[in-house]
Amino acid sequence: MADTVQTWSPGLAGTRSGSRARGRLRLLLRRRSSIAFLMCLPLILIIASLVVYPALYSIYLSMLNRAQTRFIGLGNFRFLLSRDVFLMVVEQSAIFAISAVLFKALIGLITAHLINNLPAKGQRKWRGMLLVPWVIPLALSSLGWWWLFDPTHSAFNWIVTGLGFNEVPWLSAPGWARFSVILVNVWFGAPFFLIMYLAALKSVPEQLYEAAAIDGANAWQKFRHITLPMMRNIIAITVLFSLIVTFANFDIVQIMTGGGPRNTTHVFATYAFMLGIRSGDLPLGAATSLFMFPILAVAAVFILRGVRKRGREIG
Amino acid sequence: MTHSASPRVRPTRRNVLKAAALGSAATFAAPYVRSSYAAGTLTMGCWDHWVPGANNTLTALCNEWGAKNHVEVKIDYITSQGEKDKLTAAAEAQAGTGHDIMSHRDWNIRIHGEVLEPLNDVADALIKQYGLISPVSEYLAKIKGVWRGIPTTVGSQIKPCCSRFDLYQQHAGLDVRDLFPADESKWDKAKTDSWNWDTYLTTAEKLYKAGYPVGLPMGQSSDSVDWVGALFNAYGVVMVDGKDNIKINSDETRSALEYLKKLMAVNPKEVYAWDDAGNNRWLISGKGSGIMNPPSAWAVAKKDNPKVAENCWTHPMPRGPRGRFVGQLPQFYGLWSFSKNKSAAKDLLLYISQKPAVGRLVAASVGYDLPSFKTMYDFDTWKTVEPPVGTVYAYPPRGDEQTSIAGAPARSEVGAQIYNQAINTVMVSKFTQGNEKLDDVIKWAENELEGTLRA
Numbered sequence: 001m002a003d004t005v006q007t008w009s010p011g012l013a014g015t016r017s018g019s020r021a022r023g024r025l026r027l028l029l030r031r032r033s034s035i036a037f038l039m040c041l042p043l044i045l046i047i048a049s050l051v052v053y054p055a056l057y058s059i060y061l062s063m064l065n066r067a068q069t070r071f072i073g074l075g076n077f078r079f080l081l082s083r084d085v086f087l088m089v090v091e092q093s094a095i096f097a098i099s100a101v102l103f104k105a106l107i108g109l110i111t112a113h114l115i116n117n118l119p120a121k122g123q124r125k126w127r128g129m130l131l132v133p134w135v136i137p138l139a140l141s142s143l144g145w146w147w148l149f150d151p152t153h154s155a156f157n158w159i160v161t162g163l164g165f166n167e168v169p170w171l172s173a174p175g176w177a178r179f180s181v182i183l184v185n186v187w188f189g190a191p192f193f194l195i196m197y198l199a200a201l202k203s204v205p206e207q208l209y210e211a212a213a214i215d216g217a218n219a220w221q222k223f224r225h226i227t228l229p230m231m232r233n234i235i236a237i238t239v240l241f242s243l244i245v246t247f248a249n250f251d252i253v254q255i256m257t258g259g260g261p262r263n264t265t266h267v268f269a270t271y272a273f274m275l276g277i278r279s280g281d282l283p284l285g286a287a288t289s290l291f292m293f294p295i296l297a298v299a300a301v302f303i304l305r306g307v308r309k310r311g312r313e314i315g
Numbered sequence: 316m317t318h319s320a321s322p323r324v325r326p327t328r329r330n331v332l333k334a335a336a337l338g339s340a341a342t343f344a345a346p347y348v349r350s351s352y353a354a355g356t357l358t359m360g361c362w363d364h365w366v367p368g369a370n371n372t373l374t375a376l377c378n379e380w381g382a383k384n385h386v387e388v389k390i391d392y393i394t395s396q397g398e399k400d401k402l403t404a405a406a407e408a409q410a411g412t413g414h415d416i417m418s419h420r421d422w423n424i425r426i427h428g429e430v431l432e433p434l435n436d437v438a439d440a441l442i443k444q445y446g447l448i449s450p451v452s453e454y455l456a457k458i459k460g461v462w463r464g465i466p467t468t469v470g471s472q473i474k475p476c477c478s479r480f481d482l483y484q485q486h487a488g489l490d491v492r493d494l495f496p497a498d499e500s501k502w503d504k505a506k507t508d509s510w511n512w513d514t515y516l517t518t519a520e521k522l523y524k525a526g527y528p529v530g531l532p533m534g535q536s537s538d539s540v541d542w543v544g545a546l547f548n549a550y551g552v553v554m555v556d557g558k559d560n561i562k563i564n565s566d567e568t569r570s571a572l573e574y575l576k577k578l579m580a581v582n583p584k585e586v587y588a589w590d591d592a593g594n595n596r597w598l599i600s601g602k603g604s605g606i607m608n609p610p611s612a613w614a615v616a617k618k619d620n621p622k623v624a625e626n627c628w629t630h631p632m633p634r635g636p637r638g639r640f641v642g643q644l645p646q647f648y649g650l651w652s653f654s655k656n657k658s659a660a661k662d663l664l665l666y667i668s669q670k671p672a673v674g675r676l677v678a679a680s681v682g683y684d685l686p687s688f689k690t691m692y693d694f695d696t697w698k699t700v701e702p703p704v705g706t707v708y709a710y711p712p713r714g715d716e717q718t719s720i721a722g723a724p725a726r727s728e729v730g731a732q733i734y735n736q737a738i739n740t741v742m743v744s745k746f747t748q749g750n751e752k753l754d755d756v757i758k759w760a761e762n763e764l765e766g767t768l769r770a
Contacts, residue, residue: 082766083763084759151588152589153596153600170588171588174749258536258590260535262744275736276405280427
């Protein structure tokens with residue numbers, strides 16, 4: 001009897017529960033999702049502190065009065081919508097972002113095709129050279145462009161007048177100033193599209209083109225019915241990313257025109273800087289910078305939903 | 316041990332009030348007491364001077380004070396390129412931590428007024444010593460009767476005419492050195508009065524025809540806003556008065572804009588895209604005959620194009636129907652309310668604002684830095700720097716020249732919006748470059764000014 005009665009000492013019970021806990025931990029660590037989460041944790045913490053917190057704080061800030069002493073709800077947004085200059089900024093930002101992204105996508109697509117059709121030996125050189133604009137810090141390259149467009153001593157105008165034409169008011173006339181800032185943005189952003197599209201082109205199975213060639217498809221038909229459908233997801237994602245980044249652009253406009261002449265090149269970020277930092281109305285500046293947030297968020301949801309749907313179809 | 320018998324006072328309402336009143340009076344009447352000995356370290360965020368070596372003089376002054384008072388002074392020089400100094404100040408104000416003393420340009424005292432320590436004791440002591448302070452400095456730093464900033468010498472400036480006297484003489488038949496010789500006692504009122512905006516236009520037209528136009532920026536940065544602000548004042552234009560009344564729709568505005576239409580026609584077309592360096596480059600290149608700027612363009616020309624520098628003469632602005640005005644852009648030292656060394660900081664501010672210290676700072680900046688006290692406009696630096704001797708003598712406002720700032724006399728919260736959104740130069744650009752109708756421009760300005768009243 002005696003050997004059938006077992007009395008557990010507290011020490012033994014502790015050991016048993018300890019080993020059970022260790023077992024659970026081992027089980028948890030064996031799960032791939034747990035490991036993935038733990039490995040992502042530092043990044044999640046960085047994003048939470050440097051992106052999520054400032055974003056939430058700026059939303060909070062945009063709902064305060066100028067002195068940041070009173071909550072005014074959507075008062076800042078209502079005020080902005082009643083100002084002519086702000087409505088002009090909305091229009092300009094849309095023109096700036098949409099036209100720049102359109103040209104970047106178009107140039108990226110064309111150059112990606114050209115490079116893809118080059119012999120493999122020469123491709124690397126071209127890829128490297130065409131990536132240069134994207135690698136140079138934007139503030140530095142914008143300054144370089146500003147020198148080329150300099151209102152008084154423009155290098156471009158030196159060539160233009162040398163050829164016998166009149167000087168072009170690159171930065172002093174509203175139309176030309178808008179053109180100039182869009183041009184620089186396209187110059188800077190097109191390599192991003194190029195590299196993404198080139199990667200997408202490389203992933204299209206060669207057999208599809210061979211089958212199409214046997215069926216007698218010409219180059220346009222191959223592009224229209226094979227390349228484009230296979231690239232749809234990457235096009236959607238690059239356009240979305242670029243649209244978000246271009247809408248938030250600051251450096252190019254601030255360095256080249258400062259929003260002038262007559263406020264005609266201001267975009268959300270530069271206008272927010274003028275209101276928030278230069279004029280000292282941080283809540284109004286925050287409201288300006290957040291203005292596009294809901295529109296871009298909705299666009300992102302739709303685009304990413306489309307990407308997921310197509311991904312499932314392919315899968 | 317004996318105790319003196321003091322009569323017990325009953326705490327009645329009247330007695331309490333009396334004691335409180337005496338206490339308040341004592342607080343206000345108490346002299347400023349130096350007590351920096353308790354301080355260990357003092358940190359300063361200062362504007363980074365563009366004149367090579369000028370920062371060293373400020374550092375030396377602060378170290379001298381530090382050595383006397385056993386305080387270690389640490390200075391960070393922060394550039395104003397890309398408004399980095401303003402960004403730093405905004406971040407410190409928001410975070411409630413940072414330097415003890417921060418230098419603030421133009422409207423920043425107003426912007427951060429709520430987190431800046433009252434400095435009436437320092438300001439009052441300086442006013443007692445050196446007389447009245449510039450009205451522009453007072454407008455920008457004294458908020459509801461409380462000084463929230465002390466005007467600096469470093470970086471403070473005004474923007475009078477800087478003209479090429481050789482070109483004026485050759486192509487416009489006017490000797491600006493004769494109008495404004497480097498000795499105020501020799502100024503002839505009849506001659507100085509003849510230097511008005513009409514004369515300015517006539518000479519500008521002649522210089523334009525000769526191929527050496529004046530270069531007056533019409534962008535949205537401070538050089539543009541300041542000279543247009545001075546011209547508006549000379550014509551009596553008020554955008555918003557001190558009681559929030561929008562006054563831009565006036566005959567004075569129409570006269571000023573009509574005048575500007577003629578004046579901008581004889582400026583280079585690119586002035587609408589100029590930043591604060593545009594006019595400097597214009598003068599230094601040798602293409603321009605005159606700008607409105609502190610002597611920085613002349614100082615750079617000494618190095619980059621000495622022939623131009625030798626022919627530059629800084630002199631007062633033209634006179635208008637309501638007087639002679641020049642744009643002033645002072646800087647200030649502000650003491651954050653979260654500073655832990657307020658007493659030491661106040662003592663240091665008092666030290667670097669003394670006339671001998673100011674004289675050294677002015678000399679180090681080759682006359683660019685301008686104190687806010689008229690009694691300090693007699694430093695030798697402005698008489699002696701060259702070439703040519705006397706070239707910046709009239710840089711400090713002399714004669715009938717009054718300092719002004721665009722946005723005044725509106726309450727300073729409103730003025731800050733008017734100035735920083737460059738409403739005056741956008742108006743002028745719309746009318747002169749955009750060829751919009753005068754009434755439409757004024758209507759646009761009224762709408763914008765209405766928006767600034769929200770402040």
